[in-house]
Amino acid sequence: MKTILHKANTRGHANHGWLNSYHTFSFAGYHEPSRVHFGALRVLNDDTVAAGMGFGKHPHDNMEIVSIPLSGDLEHNDTTGRHEIIKEGDVQIMTAGKGLSHSEKNANHNKEVKFLQIWVLPKEKNIAPRYEQKSFPLAERKNQLQTVVAPDDANAVWINQNAWFTLGSFDKDNTTSYQLHNTNSGVYAFVIKGSISLNGVALEERDGLGITDTATIDIKADTDTEVLLIEVPMQI
Template identity: 85%
Template sequence: MKTILHKANTRGHANHGWLNSYHTFSFAGYYNPERMHFGALRVLNDDTVAGGMGFGKHPHDNMEIVSIPLSGDLEHNDTTGRHEIIKQGDVQIMSAGSGIAHSEKNANHSKEVKFLQIWILPKEKNIAPRYEQKSFPIATRKNILQTVLAPDNAEAVWINQNAWFTLGNFEVAQNTSYTLHNPQSGVYVFVIKGNITVNGVALEERDGLGITESDVLNITADTDTEFLLMEVPMQLN
C-alpha cells in the first residue's frame, strides 16, 4: 500500500470575500507542483459562497465536474437550458464534453452555501455535454456506504470515466470496508466531518488521503463522521 496524506491546513486557500475556497490540488492562483492531481482526480475545492453571490457564466470542456452541497442551496444555469437548485443530499454532475458554459450561485441571500466542487478527467473526449442530478438523503446511508456516482450503476449519477464516488455517514466506533472496483485504481479519501482511521492512517476533518496498491480500505469511525471516497484511474490517457 502507498499513501499520500494532505492535512487540511496544508491546502491552498483563497478568500475573495464572497468566496472562501480551499484547494486540495493546484487551482487558479494556488500552484504546487507536487499537488497537480491524484490520478484522474484533478480538482477538489471546498467552497463557501456568501448569500446571493456566485460564479458568473464561464466555459468548460472535456472535464467531468461534480458538485456536492454540504449545506445551503446552489443554483445552476447552463447553455443547455438547465436551471436547477442543488441541495444538501444532492449530487450533480456536468459532463462538459465538447463545450458548455454554466453559472453557479448561492440560491439564498440570507445564508451561506457550502459545497465540494470536484473535477475528474474524462474517459472519452468531446462527448455531447451532459447534466445529471440525483438526491441521496443522508438518512439512507447511516452506518453504510452509498455509491452516488458511477459509470455502471443506474441508482447513481453517471460519469464519463471509470470512477466511483461513495459517501458514508457513520457513528463513532462503527467499522466498514470498501473493496475497489479495479485494483489498479486509487482511492482518495476526504473527511467532511469528524475523524476516521483508514488502513491504519488517522484522519481529521477536511484531511485527504490518497491510497494506491491496496484492494480494500478498512475504515473505523473515531467520532461521528461523514466522508467521501473517490475511486479513480491512476493511469491517464
C-alpha cells in the first residue's frame, strides 16, 4: 500500500468574501506542482457561499463535475435547460462533454450554503452534455457505505469514467471495509467531519488521503465521523 496525506491546513485557500474556498488540488490562483491531481481526480473544492451569492454562468467541457451539498441549498441553471435546487442528501453530476455553461448560487438569502465540488477527468471526450441529480437517504449511510456516483449502478448517478463515490457516516469505534472495484485504481478519502483511521492512517476533519496499491481499505471511526471515498483510475 502507498499513501499520500494532505492535511487540511495545507490546502490552497481563497476568500473572496462571498466565496470561501479551500482547494485540495491546484485550482485557479493556487498552483502546487505536487498537487495537480490524483489519478483521474482533478479538483476537490470545499466551498462556502454567502447568502444570496454565487457563481455567474461560465463554461466547461470534457469534465465530470460532481456537487455534494453539506448544508443549505444550491441553485443550479445550465444550457441544457435544467433549473434545479440541490440540498444535503442530494448529489449532482454534470457531464460537460463537448461543452455547456452553468451557474450556481446560494438559493437562500438568510444562510450560507456549503458544498464539495469535485472534478474527474472523463473516460470519453466530446460526448453530449448530460445532467443528473438524485437524493440519497442519509439513514442509508449510517454505519455503512453508500454508493452515490458510479458507472455501473442504477441507484447512483452515472459518471463517464470508471469512478465510484461512496459516503459513510459512522459512530465512534464503528468499523467496516471498502473493496476496490479495480485493483489498478486508487482511492482518495476526504474526511467531512470527525476523525477516522483508514488502513491504520489517522485522519482529522477535512484531511485527505490518497491510497494506492491495495485491494481493501479498512475503516475505523475514531470519533463520530463522515467520510467520502473517491475511487478513480490512476492512469490517465
